[in-house]
Structures are given as structure tokens and as C-alpha cells.
Amino acid sequence: MRDSGKRAEGGRSSTVSLTVNGSGHDLTLDNRTTLLDALREHLALTGSKKGCDQGACGACTVLVDGRRVVSCLMLAAQCDGREVTTIEGLSPDGVLHPVQEAFVRHDGLQCGYCTPGQVMSAVALLAEGRAGSDQEIREFMSGNVCRCGAYPNIVAAIREVAACDAAV
Amino acid sequence: MTMAEAVPAALGPGVDRVDGRPKVLGAAHYPSDVTLPGMAHAALVRSTIAAGSIVRLDTARAADMLGVLTVITHENAGRLQKGKRNLFFPPPAAPLQDARISYHGQYVAVIVAETRQQAAAAARLIEVTYDRDEPVLTLDDAAASSQSNPYFIDMKRGDAKAAMATAEVTVEGTFTTSPETHNPLGPFTTVAQWHGDTLTVYDSTQNPFHVRAVLAASFGLAEDDVRVLSPYVGGGFGAGLRSWPHTILAALAARVVARPVQLSLTRPEMFTGVGHRPSTMQRLTIAATRDGKLVAIDHEGTSTASMGHEAPTRKPPTRKAPLQSLLKAPDEQPYPITAGTAAAYACPNVAARDKRVRLNIAPIAHMRAPGEAEGNFAIESLLDELSYELGMDPIDLRLRNYAEVQPQTGLPWSSKALRECYTVGAERFGWAQRDPTVGAMRDGRWLVGYGMAGVTFNHYQAKCHARATVHRDGTAHVCSGATDIGTGTYTVMTQLAAEVLGLPVDRVEFELGDTRLPQAPQAGGSGLTTALGSAVHNTCVALVQRVLTLVSDDADSPLRGCTIEDVVAHQGRLQHADDESRGETYSEILGRHGLSELTVDGDSAPSRAEAGVIVGSLVVSRLGRFGRKLVGASHATVPAGGFGARFVEVRVDPELGVLRIARIVSVNDAGRVVNEKLARSQIIGGTVGGIGMAIFEETVRDPDSGRVANATLSDYLIPVNADVPDIDVVFVGGPDPANPIGVKGVGEIGLVGVAAAIANGVYHATGRRIRSLPITIDKLL
Amino acid sequence: MRPFEYIRADDVASAVGLVSSDPKAHYLAGGTTQIDLMLKDGVLEPERLVDITRLPLRGIRRHGDVLHVGALVTMEELAADVTVTEQLPLVREALLGGASTQLRNMATIGGNLLQRTRCRYFRDPTVLSCNKRSPGSGCAAISGAARMHAILGASMHCIAVHASDLCVPLVALDAVAHIQGVGAQRRIPLADLYVLPGDRPDVENVLQHGELLTTIEIPLLPAGTRSGYLKIRDRSSYEFALTSAAVALAIDDGVITHPRVAFGGVGTIPWRSPEAEAVLRGASVNTQTFRAAADAAIHDTFTVTGTAFKVELAKRTLVRILQTLTEAG
Known part of the structure; x- marks a missing residue:
């Protein structure tokens, strides 16, 4: 058993390594942070939208390891080491998918x-x-x-x- | 210069949405995407009772939480002024001003913290003790106070009662519709920032100038000291027409913490914070001759509303109260349901009355085709009943009573192609294949039903301003402080400007969503394209005129001495209408005159006939035949809104009660269609909204507490992709002379008639007449 | 919600040890509705979350006539499994009839089996009366907006429905859950895992705090068995069941053999119906038989205004799936 990365603030936050649209990011996040909030508020990737924040609308859909998920119902910490693709990663060179x-x-x-x-x-x-x-x-x-x-x-x-x- | 000459440059069916690219890239920034340096986050606490008052508020635990910057309640909020009087969009009661509670979900505190998570967690720690009163929650509560003729537009003509008494055939029914919640997918968000005594907000709104007025009044500022930005709005459907307490609270919070603050409503908060479509109850009687001529319509509609600014009380309103609340200090949106009844059919005797019942519920808000959708459901359902009673085809019945002139005033319509809506729709749908016998059409286990409905939608236009600039590089910039809530305003205005200026669409940029731009009305009432489009058109015409003025005595210009009638604009060039070779480009003109750009302001205004129709209708209502003579003497024309016909095929599994919509044909007279691709999308969207209204949507309140019991998108059902069949959208009719660009609004009409057509299809399939929406499985078992 | 500690476990024993020793610790698998209950609804307030998603509980393996499904297999993975596709249509249909693709990519089989009810009275802490959330406080749903609620196994104490689609065929198939506790393993037939609410709706299953569901055994159906899952709902997709029924049976010489029947959308727990099976067993194939089975299954109901229609709807749901299965081929 091991702890997730380095724990800070009495274990209330975690260091999370995410590969988002091909680039690696190490973030220290409040454990309550969803993947959606991490993308929007910590990586400034606001293309993924918060419609209901309860997994009922799909506006926050991103790919994690190639599969579509609703990023509002996943903790960012769960995605440590995973590859995330957001709408911003679909056409990195500005040419529409x-x-x-x-x-x-x-x-x-x-x-x-x-x-x-x-x-x-x-x-x-x-x-x-x-x-x-x-x-x-x-x-x-x-x-x-x-x-x-x-x-x-x-x-x-x-x-x-x-x-x-x-x-x- | 005429419109027709310039058409090819900018118009056509296939112009893509100009804001499509940023939207598919995720690069369009909605208010919830705005981050400002030093921005803090606010969360709300809502009341858990529907009537009564706060006895005690314990904020200590919340205030002690890590990251919390402030907790604001009625005890420390300070005085906020009431918003400016507004008949159509009454401002909200100033929030957090006293301990009174008049609906479940009313804000009782706002918490500001460094992060969203901290604010939300702290909000849960606020403890509120209430002194609870018994709330009034339903239409049929004996304690509910009911106002008659609350909007002063009850209509009548002839003597419906007397005509009923002797009519050959009479049908009647009571129809109910459920409260619905707009649920735009973008949660309403305000980001507020103060610079000294000036305030900037990014806001989810359809009505930025109204938000500006309310914020200015609330904080005692000049309107110019408030700037509202809303370049992208994640849907509205009417929820953004009014201004809401959370917007005021975001500004208040930002002032208290002296930092920018973002306040984004949660989905459950969207069910109480930004209005809802009220529930309605309608009693309707229609009388006719045996051969299908309507002789009388008696229509009474009752809708619910919040207590408004009144204290939550069970005491009935004073006699003066309705007029006072309407004219002096309106505190709820008018919600007439029967207003369209007098205009729909040629029928000599009509009585249409509205009532309003005040309840301990959250404020209402116009939702896509407010009142029209409900009124139409009743009328078009009962006409269907009448058609069976008479053994007459439902289309024939409607044609038999076709209103060749506006029936209340007797004045001619500016345009009307409703007859084509029926005939083209019937043809596209294959109505002739319908076996009129109930339950006769089957497909395996499914009973198949064909239903139809007609639609007459009112016209609306407000005053609007715009600004147009042509640059030396041959591009143009046109702007107005309107919003595009997904309706296509960016695109259509770009096209209309390009059309007049004779520029390719990609040389024109249209800007909106900022109250620093010229003033525009709300994106609502299906009136923005008419108002703003006319303003853009007029302004661009004025700009061309300005250019011509510039060269009026310019010896070097081939356009010297030309008036606007002499020229056409084409490919960035003004040229003689009768000799294309004689002309020059905007660039050449500006360059020669040493100008980098040329700007004009312009506007549009509704014709006098706009208000005249209502006045005329009321005059007829009050003065009868004499009034009709008076009105007729005006020789006015009635600006016509849209017309439409809906044809729906439903499938009902009679054992399981399952209802599916198999296909829909929606034909609309929308005047001149500027962009058929986008107009079609509007009609499709309205149709999907109509499906929701007809078979899914209902905001359910707990009978004891008034809490919204299904305030999530899993519990409140809106149509998903699998619920929506092929929708065949057809436009008929032509340009309407009531405005310079010939358009009629398409934002709402698509929704109207869908519920009735579905209900009529259900009857045709099953013999069950469902007069209560939504038509759910339990009603069909 | 309040901050919590997040720990990622990488072997089963330490995960079980961590949660068992801490009454405020919860497991975290796919997230989904648990995240909703924690972060959005504010109903669950763990102080420690033990993420088990990296544990080796992912495979789907066939042992003879039994399929062993790791608790961390996702709904989409199980639906795509070749054995499930070919031999357990009722399981595949229930899986694909539930949630959305996005949620099925996240949600695990273990989480699906142990999911909490969708009752909005349970999920809104501002509602004071909820025996499941606060034992002894009453049930607000009974006098409230109860359309998506249970009619079987329900009482004045609780009418919250068990919303899983998947559990319906699994109880019909006599699936068995493997449970890992501190130093001990046990096997619990799924039908015995769930506890009727009675006067303690807060107790939903027989698991001790910290016990971890590791594997589900799903017995395969004999060759020649027909099976299916019928879900009735308002929307065409992406909605919980108003009623549903999972059925498996064989027909031998015009007579029904090996019937298996369970209901969803109507029970406080996934609802196996031995009564319906008894009527069907050895009976001839006709609508009267089906109706008799339905009448036998749906009895002793507890209904409130909003749920009364489900009595008839549940019966007709069973009749319809029986008709569909027996008419085919």
C-alpha cells in the first residue's frame, strides 16, 4: 500500500499527475476537486462545461485513457497517471476535427x-x-x-x- | 437601393453559424468560464420553508471555515434599493433585506470563500431557525388569492354566453399544464468586479440592459457606471429575461470582499433562482354549428405566480391591489394565457379572461412561448374534440373558420400564410393516409395516431439601436448590445449587414453582449431579429448614405452626386445600379478622404400599429360593434406574427402506456427567412421543447413544504436524443411588410402546437383524451 | 462537503484493513453517484476515501458454467464481454439500458450492486425526515412526490427503490458475491446480500463496515434458454426504470421450464419472484399463464398516490417480456 503521491495539509490535498492533451501536469489539489474542476480551474481548460455537476447532462464529457467519461463525477485524484483528452486537445493545431x-x-x-x-x-x-x-x-x-x-x-x-x- | 438587388452576396440557405467555430472548439467563453485575478467564489444558502420568517441565523461555524472571506445575511447585508419599475420584467425583491420568507429556496445567506469547494462546504454549516407559516402552494387552496383580469387585457367580442345557449354543438373541457423549469444547460453565473464606484458584471442574461438598470438601482449607481457583459450565454429560454437576486448578491459580495466574485448557480438552485413556467388551469367551451362554423369561444385561464414583493400572507389582496401591482410596482411577470384566443379564429362571439393566483412559490419567468403554448394546447385540443363531434376532418374545421382578417379588430393582417401551412403540411405528412377512426391504425403492438394543430403567434417588436463602421481595409464592424442565446443573432445580423453593405459575410464582424454598445432589447418575445435586424438594416443603409455624402461633391468619385436609390453595393463596392463599371470600393473612398473608418449610429422602432392592435382589440372589447367601426376607420394593418401547423405521428403501446413520437412535420410562415439553416434549427429546438412539455416536463413540489422535489437533471426529465425523431421543417409565406427586413420571429413558434398535436395524436390512436400535461405513462395505462 | 483524506490502495488486504479500522472511511471505486452524494448532495461525509480502482479486481473469467466478474469491471466492459453477449442477453440488456455510455465507462459492477437509492428525499439533507439517512426521523417521500419509488418491500418507514438495472437479472440468475473482510472471505448469494428496509432502512445489506465486494459469480444459463430484460420508462433512454423485469426460461414441448423472474423499479431491493416462477414452471405458454404469474408476483404492495400505477404496470411489464420471449423463434 502507498499513499497517493505526496500528501499535504494533513492529507486534505494530493499531488496529482495528469497528462492532459499530451502535456504532463503536476497539480496539488484539494481532494474534493473533481476532474472537471481541475481542468477548468487549475488548468484553465474551460472548454469542458459544467451543466449539472451531477453526471446527468454530459456537458463535461472528456476522454480518460481513450474512454468517454463525465468529468464532474470523478475525483481528479482518481485520474493520477491517466491520460485525459478534452475538447481543446481535439484540434491542437486549430484545424477542426x-x-x-x-x-x-x-x-x-x-x-x-x-x-x-x-x-x-x-x-x-x-x-x-x-x-x-x-x-x-x-x-x-x-x-x-x-x-x-x-x-x-x-x-x-x-x-x-x-x-x-x-x-x- | 433595394433589398432584392443585394440578396446574393450575403443570404442563402447554407450560411454556417459564425460563432460555430469557437463553440465547437470550446473557445466560446460563457460567464462561468470567466476568471479574474484575485477572484473569490460565492455560494448560496436557501430557505427550507416556503412561508414564515427567520428567527435565528448561526453563521459562526461557516465563518470559521478555512478560506471563508465573509458571510452575508439579512442582518449585515445593508440596504439595497429596489430596482426600477418594469412592467414586463419586474425586478426582483431586493435580496437579504429582512427576515421574511415567501418561497422555498429563497436566499437567506451568501458565503464568499477563496475556492468554490470552500464556499460550498461552508454554506452547509449555516444553521437557520425558522418560524414557519402554513404556505399556500396550489391553485385550489382555498386560501390562495385570485385576481381577475390581472393584466387588463381580457378580451371579448359579441356575446359568447348568449351564443352558447342556442348553439347546435358545444364542447368543453378543463385543461391543466404543469410548472416547467427552463433549465438552460449553462448554469446562470455572475462574475462581478468593482472599480471604485463602477461595477462590471459578466452575466448569464437575455436582457443585459435590464440587468444594468436593476444593478444600478440596487446600488444607487448611474446606469453608465454599470457594465454588463454577456457575449455568450448557455441558453435562456426566457430564464434570462428578468434579472435575479443572485446577480445582485454577486455584486454585493464583490463589494464586501473588495475582490471579483464568481457566483454560479448549482443545478438545484436553477429550479428556484431563475424562474419557471407556471402551472395553468383553463376552462374552455367552444360552440359551433353542425357544419363546423364556430359560433362562440369562452376561455378562462388561470396561472400561478409568486407572492412577489408582498409578505407571505393568506389574507386576500385588497381591491386596489391588482391595478396597483400592475401599474405602480409590478412585482411579477404578466402571464396572459388567453390573449391569443381572440386572434386565432373567425368566430363572432369570444370571451377570453385571465386570472392569477399568488402562491408561496419562487418567481415565475416567461418560458419559450409563455401563455401562448398553454392557451394553444387548450384551444387546439378542444377543436380536435369538436372535429370528432362533428365528424369533420380537423384541417377542414380549421379552414372553415380561417381568420382572413384579424378577427378581433377586423383589420387586415400584414401577411398570413396559415392556409399554406395546413396544405403543405398535410401533403408532406401524408395526412390523406389517415384513417379518421380512433384506434384504426396499427403497427404491430403499437397503436398509431396522427394529430395536428394550428398556430397563430403574436407579433412583437421593441425599439433597438445599432452602430455600423466601415474600415479602410474594406471590412465592417456592426454592433449592438443584444445577446445571442443560441438563436443565431451573431450570424443573422452579420448577414443582414453584409447584405446592405454589399460585403461578403467574412468581411463583416458583428459584436454583441456588452452594454457599452448601443442599446438593444431582450432576446425574447420572438422579437429580437425583427428589432435588431431592422436596426442593423437601417444603420447600414445610413452608413451607405454617409459614404455617398462623403463623395457627393468629390470630383474624383464615379459616385459623385449619387443618392442611395442610384447605387447597389456589391463585393465591397458601391456602383451605379444601371452601370456596374461606374463605382468604387469603400477602401478607395475612405483612403482618398484620409479616413481610417466611418461610423454611423442608427435604430429601429416598432410601427404605431404594434401598440395599435392591442388598443384596437381592447376598444372592440369595450365598445362592441361601435368600437369595431372606430377601429376599422383607422385603415391600419395588423403586424402579423408567425403562423404554423404541426403534424405528429405518435405510437402508443396500449398495454404499457408507453408513448413515443415517431415523426413531426412543422410548417411555419416565418416571413422572410434570412438563414434557413439557423431558422430550421430554431424550429427544431422549439419542437423538442414542445415534446418535453407534452410528455415529460413537470417541476414537482412537495405538497407540505413547497420544496422542488425533482430539482436535478436526472429527476426532471427533458428530452434526450433518443426521444427526438425526424423533424421535417418547412417554411412557407414570404416577406412581411410590417418591418423593413420582412421577417417574423422563429424563436418560440416552433414549440407552440406541438403539445396539442401530440395529445390529438394520442386520442386518435387510443381514444383517450388527455387534457393534462405532461402525458405520462401513468395517464395512458 | 468537508475535506477528506484520499488514499490509494494497491492491494486488497491493506484496503480492507484501512476501511475496516476507520468508521469514517469509505471505499471509492468508479466514482459516479458516490461523488454526487459526497460533493454535490452532501449526504455522505467520509473523512477518508480509500481508492480501490488500482486493485487487481478487473478480469472477467469463465470457470465452467460460471462467469467470474471482478468487482472493478465496468458496466461497459461487462456488456461487451463475449460470453455475456452470447449467453446472458438479459444481463447485457440490463447493462446497456442503464445510465449513459459515459457513466457505464466509469461505474463498476461492485459499485452498481452497492449503489445507494436515488430517492430525492434521501439525497437532500435539507429534508429532515428520512429514516435511511437519519434513523427514526420518518419518511418524507410517503407524502411527497413519489413516482420513482418502490411498491414491494416498502412500508411507512421507507419507499426508496433500489435503482440498479443490473441487479435485476443478477438476482434472477442466482449470482453470488465474494466478500473480503479482515482476514476472512465469504460468499453471499446476491439475494441474501440485500436486506429489506423494515424499520431500519439505513441498513441496506448484510456487509460489515469495511467488507469489500471483490467478485461476482454469475451462473450461465443452459443452452436453449431464452432470456431478456424489459425496462419501462418515460424517456426512450437514460432514465431509471419505472418498472422492469428480467426473465429467463426454456420451453420444452410447449411447457415452460427453468423460469427465472425478477423485477426492477418496484422493489426496495432487487426483487426476485419465486411466486411468478412457481406459476410459470410447468405451465403452458399463453397470456393467461403470464398474467397469473404477474398477479402472483405483485402482491402485498405498499403504494402511495404517486406509485399506485406501478402495480398494474409491473404486471404488464412481466407479461410483455414473457410474450416477447415466447413468441420469438
């Missing part, structure tokens, strides 16, 4: 607040091979709530990227 491009083209967004989570979820969905039909896309995108109601356009965007992927 095909999913981002399709969201713009199909107007799969309105207020834009859920959009980073939708995009991250869609990227994962495609990797999971779950974009085989509209019905499948709808079911496996249902963890991302869009209050503006852009769903049909989100489905259209994902469908198009899936078709392009299939054609390659």
Missing part, C-alpha cells in the same frame, strides 16, 4: 454550451463503432443533453462523419 467540422456544417449546436461534451461524446461514439444507424447514434448519444434541442442536426453531423469513415 471532422466531427467539429460536421457540427458546424449541420448546425448541430445553438447556444453551444453542451457542444464540447457532444463533440467529445461523438468522437468516442465513432471509435466505439456505434454510429451504424440513426437509431444507434440517438441511443448512444443520449447521455448528452441538449436543451436547445439540436439533436436531429447532431445525428446528421455524426452520420456524415461515420459515412466518411466507412468510405475510407
Whole structure:
């Protein structure tokens, strides 16, 4: 058994090593800090959004070790040593990822607040091979709530990227 | 210079959202993304009773917590002034001013700490002792005080009662709708920062100038000393039309700790802190002849509201109270439900009345199609009942009573393509394949139902200002202090400016979301595109005129002596309409005159007919036939809002009560559609909101405590992706002459009619008439 | 919530030792609803969190006719398992019918089995009456907004539902939990793990503080068995069940054999129904049989205004899944 990293302040905080979008970060965080708050408040990566902070809306979706998760219901400390990909890591050189491009083209967004989570979820969905039909896309995108109601356009965007992927 | 000549440059169906790129990159900064140096975090404590008063507040434990900077309660908040009178958006009661409690969730303390976690943890340690009164929580509570005609717009024409008595066919019903919570996905957030006696806030709002006015009044500042920034807002749906106590508290907290403070509502706080769609109860009677001619409509709608600024009390209001509260110190938003009834159908006898009941609930807020959505649900459901009663197709029934003129005033509409909405929609949907017999259509275990509804939506336009600048490099900057809550304002205004200035869209930048920019109205009432679009149009026309003035006696200019009628703007160039070769670019003109840029301010205002319709309707209401003559003599035109028709196919599993929406066709007369891609998104979004209203959404309150019992996004159900089928959106009609750009609003109309069309489909499938929303499994078992 | 200590365990024995010796210590696995209860709702206030996610409890292994699933296997991993896909459709359907992909990537099987109720009265500490949170304080849900609440195993003391989908097929399949205590291991059939609330709704299972669920044994169904999970809810996806039913059975010469039936969304614990199984066993395949099984299963209910409809809905849910399974092929 070992403690997580170096404990400070009587064990109320921990040192956490995160690889975020390819860069390593060592952070000393209050143990209460969620992954989402660590990204937003300690790494200034505010692309991941806090919609409900209770795992019910998907706005905070990021990839941890390649899998989509809701970052509001994970402690940052749990992610020590993990690789995190956020919306900012999807197009590091400013060239839009095909999913981002399709969201713009199909107007799969309105207020834009859920959009980073939708995009991250869609990227994962495609990797999971779950974009085989509209019905499948709808079911496996249902963890991302869009209050503006852009769903049909989100489905259209994902469908198009899936078709392009299939054609390659 | 005419519009048509400039169209190709900027318009077209496929213009992508100009703010799409920052949004998909996660680079759009919403108020909750704002971090300022030295920023502290605030958390709120809310009352756990709905009526009564605070006896004791123990803040010692919270104040002692690591990182806590201050605890503010009514005992130390100091005096805050009441916001300026506002009829449509009454300011909130100044928070933390006394010990009285009038709803569950009212703020009783605010804690400021170094970090969000510290503030939230400390907030849990505040102990409050209450003296609890019995709250009034439901419409049918005998102690609830009810006001008749609370908005002074009850309408009538003819004699509905007398006509009912002799009518061949009469249908009636009581319809109820549930309270709903807007739940924009972005939690409302205020970041407040003081510089001496000036205040800057980043705020989640649809109405920045209103927030500015309320903050200025609260702290005794000049409005110019308050700046409200809201370049991106994570959705509104009406929750951001009013100003809210948390915004005032964020500013107060920042002043107390002398540091910037961020106050971000939690999701549960969003259920009590930024308004809700009130519950309604409607009694409706419709009378007709056997052959389907409407002879009378009697419609009474009651909605709930908070106690407002009154003390929580069970004593009935004084007789003077309604007028006083409306005109002198309005403390709740008006919420007329039956206001659209008099305008919907050609029917000689109509009585439409509203009532308001005050309860110990959180303040209400207009939510996408407030009142219109509920009123339409009742009218369009009962017309469906009538169609079965008469054995008449529901579309035929509506066409039979088509309002060729605005029926209350008898004046002509500025434009109306509702008939096309019905016919095009029926065609797209395949309405002809409908077997009208209830329960006749099946697909395996599913009963299939086709339902439809018609929509008449009112027009709204407010005054608006804009500023336009053309730069020597041939780009333009246009701005106004409006907000884009996802509706496409950035994009559409960019297009409208580009259209007039004859510039490609990517040479025009539109800026909004800052009260230092020219004043704009709220993003609400489906009126912003009309108001702001007209302002942008007028301002850009004025800018072209200004450029022409510059060269009016410029011997070197091929445009010398030209008036605006003589030229077209194209590709950054002004040229003679009849000889394209004679012209020059903005760059050339500015360059020659040694100017780096040229700026003009402009505005737009509603026509007099805007208010005239309401006045005229009321005149007819009061003076009957004589009034109608008077109004008719004005030869005015009624500015028409949108019209629409909804066609829905539902599937009901009769054994399990499961209801699914299979497909929807939404046809709308939206005037001139500036950007079809984005307008379509608005209609889709409204439709999804309508699905939520129809089958999922209900804010549930505990019957004893008034606590919102489902204040999370797992417990309060809004549609998810799997709930939303294909939505076929069609636009019909053409430019509406009521405003210079020919548009009608599309922000709300998409929602209206969806609930009735679904309920009508459910009846067609099952023979069950559900008059109470939402239509959930338990109601269909 | 108040600050807490965070410790990452890297072997089972020390994890169990750390939590067992400290009444204020909790395990932390996938996070999800536990983080919600701690940080957002403020219901759980551990002073020490022992993160077990790096413990070697991850594999899915088949031993003969039994599948051994490590407690830290995620819902998505189990749903994707080839044996589950091919032989335990009721388990796969229950897994994929629960939560969202994001949550299923985080949530572990152990955490799913030991999840706390979603009752909003339990989850809101400003509600004073909750026997599960504060024994003896009463139950506010009974007179409140109880639509997502239990009708079986419920009483005036508590109507909180056990919200897991996965547990429904697992109790039907006679799954067994492996429990590690300080120096001792035990095996508990899942059906015996949960405790009816009675007048002590705060006691939810037979585990001692610090005992760690390490593995679930899931017996596989014999070849030729049909099985499925039907979940009824308002939304098409991403919602807890109003009612659900997991069923496995075989049909031999027009007669039902080896029936297994359990309900979700209606019980204070995952609800196995031996009564329904008794009716089905040896009976012929028809809707009357199914209805009789449903009537036998849903009895002695405790309903309040909001939950009354579930009595009929639960019955029809069972009838429908039986119809679907027996009609196919």
C-alpha cells in the first residue's frame, strides 16, 4: 500500500499527475476537486462545461485513457497517471476535427454550451463503432443533453462523419 | 437601393453559424468560464420553508471555515434599493433585506470563500431557525388569492354566453399544464468586479440592459457606471429575461470582499433562482354549428405566480391591489394565457379572461412561448374534440373558420400564410393516409395516431439601436448590445449587414453582449431579429448614405452626386445600379478622404400599429360593434406574427402506456427567412421543447413544504436524443411588410402546437383524451 | 462537503484493513453517484476515501458454467464481454439500458450492486425526515412526490427503490458475491446480500463496515434458454426504470421450464419472484399463464398516490417480456 503521491495539509490535498492533451501536469489539489474542476480551474481548460455537476447532462464529457467519461463525477485524484483528452486537445493545431467540422456544417449546436461534451461524446461514439444507424447514434448519444434541442442536426453531423469513415 | 438587388452576396440557405467555430472548439467563453485575478467564489444558502420568517441565523461555524472571506445575511447585508419599475420584467425583491420568507429556496445567506469547494462546504454549516407559516402552494387552496383580469387585457367580442345557449354543438373541457423549469444547460453565473464606484458584471442574461438598470438601482449607481457583459450565454429560454437576486448578491459580495466574485448557480438552485413556467388551469367551451362554423369561444385561464414583493400572507389582496401591482410596482411577470384566443379564429362571439393566483412559490419567468403554448394546447385540443363531434376532418374545421382578417379588430393582417401551412403540411405528412377512426391504425403492438394543430403567434417588436463602421481595409464592424442565446443573432445580423453593405459575410464582424454598445432589447418575445435586424438594416443603409455624402461633391468619385436609390453595393463596392463599371470600393473612398473608418449610429422602432392592435382589440372589447367601426376607420394593418401547423405521428403501446413520437412535420410562415439553416434549427429546438412539455416536463413540489422535489437533471426529465425523431421543417409565406427586413420571429413558434398535436395524436390512436400535461405513462395505462 | 483524506490502495488486504479500522472511511471505486452524494448532495461525509480502482479486481473469467466478474469491471466492459453477449442477453440488456455510455465507462459492477437509492428525499439533507439517512426521523417521500419509488418491500418507514438495472437479472440468475473482510472471505448469494428496509432502512445489506465486494459469480444459463430484460420508462433512454423485469426460461414441448423472474423499479431491493416462477414452471405458454404469474408476483404492495400505477404496470411489464420471449423463434 502507498499513499497517493505526496500528501499535504494533513492529507486534505494530493499531488496529482495528469497528462492532459499530451502535456504532463503536476497539480496539488484539494481532494474534493473533481476532474472537471481541475481542468477548468487549475488548468484553465474551460472548454469542458459544467451543466449539472451531477453526471446527468454530459456537458463535461472528456476522454480518460481513450474512454468517454463525465468529468464532474470523478475525483481528479482518481485520474493520477491517466491520460485525459478534452475538447481543446481535439484540434491542437486549430484545424477542426471532422466531427467539429460536421457540427458546424449541420448546425448541430445553438447556444453551444453542451457542444464540447457532444463533440467529445461523438468522437468516442465513432471509435466505439456505434454510429451504424440513426437509431444507434440517438441511443448512444443520449447521455448528452441538449436543451436547445439540436439533436436531429447532431445525428446528421455524426452520420456524415461515420459515412466518411466507412468510405475510407 | 433595394433589398432584392443585394440578396446574393450575403443570404442563402447554407450560411454556417459564425460563432460555430469557437463553440465547437470550446473557445466560446460563457460567464462561468470567466476568471479574474484575485477572484473569490460565492455560494448560496436557501430557505427550507416556503412561508414564515427567520428567527435565528448561526453563521459562526461557516465563518470559521478555512478560506471563508465573509458571510452575508439579512442582518449585515445593508440596504439595497429596489430596482426600477418594469412592467414586463419586474425586478426582483431586493435580496437579504429582512427576515421574511415567501418561497422555498429563497436566499437567506451568501458565503464568499477563496475556492468554490470552500464556499460550498461552508454554506452547509449555516444553521437557520425558522418560524414557519402554513404556505399556500396550489391553485385550489382555498386560501390562495385570485385576481381577475390581472393584466387588463381580457378580451371579448359579441356575446359568447348568449351564443352558447342556442348553439347546435358545444364542447368543453378543463385543461391543466404543469410548472416547467427552463433549465438552460449553462448554469446562470455572475462574475462581478468593482472599480471604485463602477461595477462590471459578466452575466448569464437575455436582457443585459435590464440587468444594468436593476444593478444600478440596487446600488444607487448611474446606469453608465454599470457594465454588463454577456457575449455568450448557455441558453435562456426566457430564464434570462428578468434579472435575479443572485446577480445582485454577486455584486454585493464583490463589494464586501473588495475582490471579483464568481457566483454560479448549482443545478438545484436553477429550479428556484431563475424562474419557471407556471402551472395553468383553463376552462374552455367552444360552440359551433353542425357544419363546423364556430359560433362562440369562452376561455378562462388561470396561472400561478409568486407572492412577489408582498409578505407571505393568506389574507386576500385588497381591491386596489391588482391595478396597483400592475401599474405602480409590478412585482411579477404578466402571464396572459388567453390573449391569443381572440386572434386565432373567425368566430363572432369570444370571451377570453385571465386570472392569477399568488402562491408561496419562487418567481415565475416567461418560458419559450409563455401563455401562448398553454392557451394553444387548450384551444387546439378542444377543436380536435369538436372535429370528432362533428365528424369533420380537423384541417377542414380549421379552414372553415380561417381568420382572413384579424378577427378581433377586423383589420387586415400584414401577411398570413396559415392556409399554406395546413396544405403543405398535410401533403408532406401524408395526412390523406389517415384513417379518421380512433384506434384504426396499427403497427404491430403499437397503436398509431396522427394529430395536428394550428398556430397563430403574436407579433412583437421593441425599439433597438445599432452602430455600423466601415474600415479602410474594406471590412465592417456592426454592433449592438443584444445577446445571442443560441438563436443565431451573431450570424443573422452579420448577414443582414453584409447584405446592405454589399460585403461578403467574412468581411463583416458583428459584436454583441456588452452594454457599452448601443442599446438593444431582450432576446425574447420572438422579437429580437425583427428589432435588431431592422436596426442593423437601417444603420447600414445610413452608413451607405454617409459614404455617398462623403463623395457627393468629390470630383474624383464615379459616385459623385449619387443618392442611395442610384447605387447597389456589391463585393465591397458601391456602383451605379444601371452601370456596374461606374463605382468604387469603400477602401478607395475612405483612403482618398484620409479616413481610417466611418461610423454611423442608427435604430429601429416598432410601427404605431404594434401598440395599435392591442388598443384596437381592447376598444372592440369595450365598445362592441361601435368600437369595431372606430377601429376599422383607422385603415391600419395588423403586424402579423408567425403562423404554423404541426403534424405528429405518435405510437402508443396500449398495454404499457408507453408513448413515443415517431415523426413531426412543422410548417411555419416565418416571413422572410434570412438563414434557413439557423431558422430550421430554431424550429427544431422549439419542437423538442414542445415534446418535453407534452410528455415529460413537470417541476414537482412537495405538497407540505413547497420544496422542488425533482430539482436535478436526472429527476426532471427533458428530452434526450433518443426521444427526438425526424423533424421535417418547412417554411412557407414570404416577406412581411410590417418591418423593413420582412421577417417574423422563429424563436418560440416552433414549440407552440406541438403539445396539442401530440395529445390529438394520442386520442386518435387510443381514444383517450388527455387534457393534462405532461402525458405520462401513468395517464395512458 | 468537508475535506477528506484520499488514499490509494494497491492491494486488497491493506484496503480492507484501512476501511475496516476507520468508521469514517469509505471505499471509492468508479466514482459516479458516490461523488454526487459526497460533493454535490452532501449526504455522505467520509473523512477518508480509500481508492480501490488500482486493485487487481478487473478480469472477467469463465470457470465452467460460471462467469467470474471482478468487482472493478465496468458496466461497459461487462456488456461487451463475449460470453455475456452470447449467453446472458438479459444481463447485457440490463447493462446497456442503464445510465449513459459515459457513466457505464466509469461505474463498476461492485459499485452498481452497492449503489445507494436515488430517492430525492434521501439525497437532500435539507429534508429532515428520512429514516435511511437519519434513523427514526420518518419518511418524507410517503407524502411527497413519489413516482420513482418502490411498491414491494416498502412500508411507512421507507419507499426508496433500489435503482440498479443490473441487479435485476443478477438476482434472477442466482449470482453470488465474494466478500473480503479482515482476514476472512465469504460468499453471499446476491439475494441474501440485500436486506429489506423494515424499520431500519439505513441498513441496506448484510456487509460489515469495511467488507469489500471483490467478485461476482454469475451462473450461465443452459443452452436453449431464452432470456431478456424489459425496462419501462418515460424517456426512450437514460432514465431509471419505472418498472422492469428480467426473465429467463426454456420451453420444452410447449411447457415452460427453468423460469427465472425478477423485477426492477418496484422493489426496495432487487426483487426476485419465486411466486411468478412457481406459476410459470410447468405451465403452458399463453397470456393467461403470464398474467397469473404477474398477479402472483405483485402482491402485498405498499403504494402511495404517486406509485399506485406501478402495480398494474409491473404486471404488464412481466407479461410483455414473457410474450416477447415466447413468441420469438
